[in-house]
Amino acid sequence: MNTAVKTLTLSVVAALAVVGCGKKEEPAPATQAVAPAPQEMVVKLGHVGPLTGGIAHLGKDNENGARLAVDEANAAGVMLGGQKVKFEMVAEDDQADPKVGTTVAQKLVDAKVAGVVGHLNSGTTIPASSIYSQAGIPMISGSATNPKLTEQGLKGIFRVVGRDDQQGPAVANYLMSNAKPKTVAVIDDATAYGEGLANEVEKTLKAAGIKVLAREKGTDKTTDWKAVLTKVKGARPDAVFYGGMDATGGPLIKQGRELGIKAVFAFGDGACTDKMSELAGAAAEGLICSQAGIPVQAASPKFLDGYKAKFGIDPILYAPFTYDAAGLIIDAMKKADSADPAKYLPLLEKSSYQGASGRIEFDDKGDRKDAEMTIFAMKGGKVEPIAIIKGGQSHTVGDYIKAAGESMAAAGGAAMDAAKSAGEAMKEAGSAVKEAGKEGVAAAAGVVKEAADKAKAAVGK
Amino acid sequence: MDIFLQQIINGLTLGAVYAIVALGYTMVYGIIQLINFAHGEVVMIGAMTALTVIAGLAGSGVPPLVIVLAGVLAAVPVCMAVGYGLERVAYRPLRHAPRLSPLITAIGMSIVLQHVAMMVWSRNFLAFPQIFPNPVFFVGGAAITGVQITIIVLSLLIMGALTAVVFRTRLGTAMRATAENPEVARLMGIDCDRVIALTFIIGAGLAAVAGVMVGSYYGIAHYTMGFVLGLKAFSAAVLGGIGNIAGAMLGGFLLGLVEALGAGYIGDLTNLCHLPWQPDLVAARCAADGHLVLFGSNYQDVFAFLVLIGVLMFRPEGLLGERVGQRA
Amino acid sequence: MVASSPGNNSAVLRWAGLVLVGLTLLALPFALAGVGTAWVRITNLAILFIFLSLGLNIVVGYAGLLDLGYIAFYAVGAYAYALLASPHFGLHLPFWAILPIGAAVACLFGVLLGAPTLKLRGDYLAIVTLGFGEIIRIFLNNLSSPFNITAGPQGITLIDPVRVGAITFGRTDIFVGLVFSGPVKYYYLLLLLLLAVIVINIRLQHSRIGRAWEAIREDEIAARACGINTRNIKLLAFAMGASFGGVAGGMFSAIQGFISPESFVLVESIMVLSMVVLGGMGNIWGVIAGALLLSFVPEILRYTVEPVQRAVFGRMLVEPEVIRMLLFGLALVLMMRFRPAGLFPSRLRRRELTQET
Structure with missing residues (x-):
């Protein structure tokens, strides 16, 4: 009133x-x-990715990777400071939105997580990283490729995936050595990802003395590329690189072929999917594209089998990396014998860890040393890996898997005394070679496989 | 020269799509002075419906032409229903409200339709099935595809048919009368509500056709595809003279050409390396790269807005429009 | 007991009420921090949206000019702060210097955009402002080449947090046994700014200018006939609204530490508009309520819709984010249809809007 x-x-x-x-x-x-029983200490690990929205499936894939590592650690049993530890995953959804990203980061800090795996997008990871760093919580992203993330100089911020400025040169070098172009047109979608990658490609090409046309741009929703492509066509480039996603890259290559552009089309990982052939039809055939890291099918068989067994589906993209990120944190905790970030962070920085995506070591910025890059080509409507680039050298996928399988078997052998039974190690080696056999490279695979199967049977009994 | 010709072809195709969508805006605006913001979403729903039908029938042995016709025939009534629903539910109750109310409602409806469509057709970019071979013809070095020719021809036919409806039929006379003065029209025995509803329905039908065109031209459909398309088509309608059917067509084609030629040539026009006198900074960059472009194709989405702003400021009645600006 | 003797005790009660509200607001962050500092952060973002809504309210609610590109001023303020206090240009001005600069730059943009468009009629004005909003975003997104001004889509990182003397707002400090984390400190700063904004708004509403705005909104020709310089008064509305947006943008930069053009898309403009419309155009308290309501909706949905769906259907059918957008859209539609003066209408507006024009 x-x-x-x-x-x-x-x-x-x-x-x-x-x-x-x-x-x-x-x-x-x-x-x-109340939660921690007298003998059991609960250690929380955070994972963040978009669980709703346009790339929710990738966010879920990332989360599954991390969850697999946590569950495996729990199953194996970890003792820290004389106490049995139960790892608990706190999964949050950042909706791929920077504002939500910082809020969610704060939530994880509030929940007193001991480490964070995530986020998925660079756009959410960068603002969130300063919150983790301030709280002294280590963060490892398995998929944020923007160089700025680790260039901020924040403590305790890592990534296990290659940077855009590693992927750019990789695809550019591959393009140069195979298509031998004199003039290249570089196009991007004016997003942080697309522009960043395109800049790196341009830098590499220019450094090699190749003529790069003035940058053309669309947006992340552009479907009409004809005006831009017509202009590009007028300059007669030998190759066209596009930094952007498949939804825009598909129409781009389709319209390019319609206009009669004969150049080689190359793309980054955003447009390195089977969706390209769905959107562009036959026009997509022969495109070249790159992905940061190894192709999923080249991840360790232990991871692939574990993932499939646990979730009933195959991993999509970055799951091996989030799996390794979680593995790295747990491994550093074990070495420090503590889940206290202040104690295990120094050991995390010095990690040398054999993960599902190969051996991982960090440089001073928190980037992965010698990160692999993979080159794919569109064949019969599917993108297929044709080369893995590591340490500046190009390997065919078959060779790489074979080599990884051998080193994995060796690692398994070394670890035998500690934990693993001989049968398990053999099984691993066997399935590694099975993978290799699928790729049609290992000539003697059958023999080894038989041996492995026998070993497996023996273990089974 | 072949590059220029190619850009003209690109622009005309794009313009034909804008024109058809612009017709929907211009008819509604002509009659009730409402910017039907949600019109772009109707285009999107048309594309999505057609895509669903075509994808469902593709590979079933039905001849491709029949499949496409089935797609269009499904999309048109769906869109008409949506258009009618919009008018009944959202706009008619506000017929006498302050001017801004229906505009705010239209924005709201646009968001609602987008997200309902998202729930129906998912967030993903959907590939429009290509069931026809799309032949490419070369004219003077420029490529034109069968789909492009179809789009341009179809849009001209539709405009002709619509003009005939508006100027040769009783319904058209009633529409023009309602646009001129609804009170007097009502006195003359015209059921204004019916005429307005029919206008929405016709506009939505055209939007459905435009949706199928856009979808099959680019081969992709997404729940957000309608919004920007709608804005640009609205700019085209304003450019031609809003409320004027021939104006919408002209505006559409002109805007298409402006966008294509703009994206194609703005980079060369603003290339600082062409300057007769160059500061050291510029000269150094030019020597290294051969180009230093101030505004490139990244500004192509700006053109439509600049056209819109320019027209509204300097010639609000548009190129072919009468002065309806001061009314209401 | 409260409502028993409103008569002579009313002054006492009013003061008691205000003190209680004040104490509540002062204690709020600690209560929230108890649940989780994240809630303080969410509250801070909500306060930013109150700023924006109040700013837009001046333009839409008072002066009756539908501005669909309002978020551009927020962007301008945010970039002004980011460019002047980050390693991007190596500038590190103190926040008390930048915030007025940000407000001034946003104000300038308001005038620049307003001047040519104000003679347009209502719905054309809406579309043109929408166009301007998009143009500004496109420029911010593309001014990384040929010369790097805004860092383009990469965004600007490592933006300085607010510093007052020795107190850095990014860090956690302990005063008199209380833990002041970064978000808590920002909360108090925002609260202070909010108080100022509200006072300015109230004073404006009841000033000559406020009455002139209302006159223009109701009948521009009549207003001009009464000797009001409609052009200047409308420009003033644009400028004032834009300045509030600029201040909010500056604070957003400081709190986030990272900005990129993707935070300033059209949907954000529409979101702010929904808040103003929901609360009631022209009514300060209504607008504040609208902004708070729609800011907390996503959080509320997260804790209600998600678990309910999982319990009932076993999986999530409709994502909270989608429901939120549907709510924004429906808010606009339903409010216009059934309560055009807003959920909490101002008395004057209610009278106006129930009459047909």
């Missing part, structure tokens, strides 16, 4: 609400205190 009374009632309600909130805080620590 009058404002004074209204104000007062409102304030009372508000005050009650605040008190209500204040009360809620008490049970929170209480549950924390």
Whole structure:
């Protein structure tokens, strides 16, 4: 009826609400205190990725990777500081939105996680990283490729995937050595990812003395590339590189072929999917594209089998990397004998870890040393890996898997005394070679496979 | 020269699509002075519906022509229903509200339709099945595809048919009368509500056809595809003179040409290396790269807005429009 | 007991109420931090949206000019802050210097965009402002070449947090036994700014200028006949609205530490518009309520819709984000249809909007 009374009632309600909130805080620590049984200590690990929205399937894939590592560690049993540890994953959804990303990062800090795997996009990872760093919580991204992430100089921020400025040169070098272009047109979609990658490609090409046309751009929703491509056609390039996603890259290559552009088309990992042939039909045939890291099918068989067994599907893209990111954190904790970030972070920095995506070591910035890059080509409507580039050298996929299989078997052998039984190691070697056999490279695979099968049978009995 | 010709062909195709969508805006605006913001979403729903039907029938042994016709025949009634629903549910109750109310409602409907479509057809970019071979013809070094020719010819036919409806039929007379003065039209025995509803329905039908065109031309459909397309088509309608059917066509084609030629040539025109006198900084970059472009094709989405702003500021009645600007 | 004696005790009650509200607002972050500092962060973002809504309210609610590109001013303020306080240009001005600069630059943009468009009629104005908003975003996104001004889509990283004397807002400090984390400190700063913004808004509304805006909104020709310089008064609305947007943008930069053009898309403009419309155009408290409501909706949905769907269907059928967007859209449609003056209409507006024009 009058404002004074209204104000007062409102304030009372508000005050009650605040008190209500204040009360809620008490049970929170209480549950924390109850949860760890006397012998078992709960260590929380965070994972963040978009679980809703346009790339939710990739976010889920990332989460599955990390979850697999955590579950395996729990199954194996980890002791830290004389206490048995149960790892618990706190999965959050950042909707691929920078604003939500920081909020969610704060939530993980509030939840006192001991380490974070994520985020998926560079756009959310960069603002979130400063929150983790300030809270002293190590963060490892398995898929944020923007160089800026680690160029910020923040402590405790890592990635296990290659940077755009490693992927760019890789695809550019491959293009140069195979298509031998004199003039290249570079196009991007004016997003952080597309532009960043295109810049790196341009830099590499220019450094090699190749003429690069003035940059053309669309947006991440552009479907009409004809005007841009017509201009490009007028300059008669030998190759066209596009930094962007498949949804825009598909129409781009289709319209390019319609206009009669004969150049080689090359793309980054965003447009390195089977969707390209769905969108562009026959026009997509023969395109070249790159992915940061190894192709999923070249990940360790232990990971691939574990993933399939646990989730009933095959990993999509970055799951091996988030699996390794979680593995790295757990491994560093084991070495430090503590889940305290302050204690295990120095050991994480010095990691030398054999993961599903190969051996991982970090440089001073927190980037992965010698990150692999893979080159794919579109064949019969599917993108197929044709080369893996590591340490500046190009390997065919078959060779790489074979080599990885051998080193994995060796690693398995070394670890035998510690934990693994001989049968398991043999099984691993066997399935590694099985993979290799699928690729049609290992001539003697059959023999080894037989041996492995026998070993497996023996273990089975 | 073949490059220039090619850009003209690109622009005309794009313009034909803008023109058809612009017709929907211009008819509605002509009659009730409402910017039907959600019109772009109707185009999107048309494309999605056709895509669903065509994808469902593809590979079933039905002849391709029949499949495409089935797609169009499914999309048109669906869009008409959506258009009618929009008018009934969102706009008619606000017929006498302050001017801004229906505009705000239209924005709201646009968001609602987008997200409902997202729930139906998912967030993914959907590939439009290519069931026809798309032949490419070369004219003077420039490529033109069968789809492009179809789009341009079809849009001209549609404009002709629509003009005939508006100027040769009783319905058209009623539409023009309602546009001129609804009160008087009502006194003359015209059911204005019916005429307005029919206008929405015709506009939505055209939007469906435009949706199928866009979808099959680019081979892709997405739940957000309608919004920007709608904005640009609206700019085209304003450019031609909003409320004027021939104006919408002219505006559409002109805007298409402006976008294609703009994206094609702005880079060369703003290349600082062509300057007779260059500061050291510029000269150094030119020597290294051979180009230093101030504004490139990255600004292509700006053209439509610049056209819109320029027209509204300097010639609000558009190229072919009458002065309806001061009314209401 | 409260409502029993409104008569002579009303002044006392009013003060008691205000004090209680004040204490509540002061205690709020600690209560929230108890649940989780994330909630303080969410509250801070909500306060930023209140800034934006109040700014847009001046343009849309008071002056009746539908601005669909309002988020551009937010962007301008954010970039002004980011460019002047980050390693991008190596400039590190203190926040009390940048915030006015940001407001001034945004204000300038408001005038620049307003001047040529103000003679346009309502719906044309809406479309043109939408166009301007997009143009500004496109420029921000592309001014990385040929000369790097805005860093383009890469965005600007390592933006300085607010610093006052020795207090850095990015870090956690302990005063008198209380933990002041970064978000908590920002909360108090935002609260202070919000107070100022609200006071300015109230004063404006009841000033000559405020009345002139209302006059223009109701009947521009009549207003001009009364001797109001409609052009200047409309420009002033644009400029004031834009400045609030600029301040909000500057604070957003400081809090986030990273900005890129993808934070300033059209949907954000529409979101702010929904808040203004939902709360009631022209009504300060209504707009604040609208902004708070729609800011917290996603969080509320996260804790209600998701678990409910999982419990009922076993999986998530409709994502909270989609429901949020549907709510924004429906808010606009339904409010216009059934409560054009907003959920919490101002008395004046209610009178106006129930009459047919």
